[in-house]
Amino acid sequence: MRALVDSLGLLFMISIFSACNGLSTPRIIERMHISSSGSSNSSYLTKDELWFNQTLDHFSPYDHRKFGQRYYEYLNEFKLPHGPIFLKICGEAACNGISNDYMSILAKKFGAALVTLEHRYYGKSSPFKSLTTKNLKFLSSKQALFDLAAFRQFYQESLNSKLNRTNIENPWFVFGVSYAGALSAWFRLKFPHLTCGSLASSAVVNAVYNFTEFDQQVAESAGPECKAVLQEVTQLVEEKLASNSNALKTTFGATQLKIDGDFLYFLADAAAIAFQYGNPDKLCTPMTKAKKAREDLVNAYAKYVKEYYVGSFGAEVESYNQENLKKTNPSMYESGDRLWWFQVCSEVAYFQVAPSNDSIRVYPLVNATNLYYGGKNIAGSKIVFTNGSQDPWRRASKQVSSESMPSYIISCHNCGHGSDLRGCPQSPSPPEGSSKGCSSPDVVDKVRHEIVEQIDLWLAECHDFGKCSSQ
DSSP states (O other): OOOOOOSGGGTTOOOOOTTTTOOSSSOOOHHHHHHHHSOSGGGEEEOOOEEEEEESOTTOSSOOOEEEEEEEEEOTTOOTTTOOEEEEEOOSSOOOSEEOSHHHHHHHHHTOEEEEEOOTTSTTOOSSSSOOTGGGGGOSHHHHHHHHHHHHHHHHHHHHHHTTOOSOOOOEEEEEETHHHHHHHHHHHHOGGGOSOEEEETOOOSOEEEOHHHHHHHHHHHHHHHHHHHHHHHHHHHHHHHHOHHHHHHHTTOTTOOSHHHHHHHHHHHHHHHHHTTOHHHHHHHHHHHHHTTOOHHHHHHHHIIIIIIIISOOOGGGGOHHHHTOOSTTHHHHOHHHHHHHIIIIIEEEOOOOSSSOSOOOOOHHHHHHHHOGGGOOOSSEEEEEETTOGGGGGSOOSOBTTBOEEEEOSTTOOTTHHHHOSSSTTOOGGGOSTTSSSHHHHHHHHHHHHHHHHHHHHHHHHHTSOOOO
């Protein structure tokens, strides 16, 4: 996710809910994670596309239109005929396959089939040939949840047909990270009879209008020394932007961002990404060294932005251009920028405005969303919540355990967004989501052990009932 910065003071309040793209004037930036760390075939268990005819409007008894929705399946570990089916939810970005993360280990442990459904409108799963506002009316989390339910029924019936059997239910379990993590929790909440449980990793279940806590977490994750340097950079950027904006934007390789707010949004995301995806030293080490050496801090930050954020991470400067969001042509499907902003402005917000005091940088129907799903007070069951200690988005998740909904904080220096499934760093994520790159691998492994125990217990209860349990 990322936040649209309206003033210089907001500079380093960076949001990252995009992953397939980002959360409201913020976004989670899942699209960038996928494009930077998942471009090679080795990053995927499979990239073989399959298709399913999905209902366009699940809430109308009169609209019978359908559209093609892309999905993937990985059956190498599947123990026929009664093995579990793990549904890994794709979020706000193009879904180009099933990632080779810790889910591959879980599939081996449980003899599970892995299936992934691309979110409606994103990637190749768009109902329309243009992204006009009128055509986006069917883009919502509620429609997406019914997509998952319809797909689950379709896939189970297809499997039964292949095995020449009827009325048999394999145990299902759903997984997701970030916005998809929220969908995972909400799916278990709304369709408890269709899944044995869910893992909601870095799940932003609490819609927030003024998300000041995001910036607070960035500051906390940065630590006093790095935070102070970033605050100083903010002041220097403000001064230079006022005196010679063209020269400043040239320094950052962002002259195409004519609107200052777009430029600041770009700089803000660049810093937050380091903490969100487990690479704090990529930012803080060179910046604190530059400070101690009395080097030009703006140039030092520009070097980080160009070499890491744009270079290694793969961010596209043009994606911050407001003019880009006005485009309704098919080229927008892959990036998902316009799509995610529509969801942000209609459902979840997560506008990352600065807190009233000590900011590192100088606004949707959120009440309705939280009333419908419960926010942090979600009244579900058999949902595991996990969050990385350094992830700014943890502040919009459920961080306190409650009955039948354990919550774990994975605490380490580089534990960010989706650490339990992605390992460290989270972008680029290592094969099978290895924890070896985490500053405290044992902490990650301990939480993973708890996750396995919960999955094992809830799958066993499903087997005992002979179907998914809503208890």
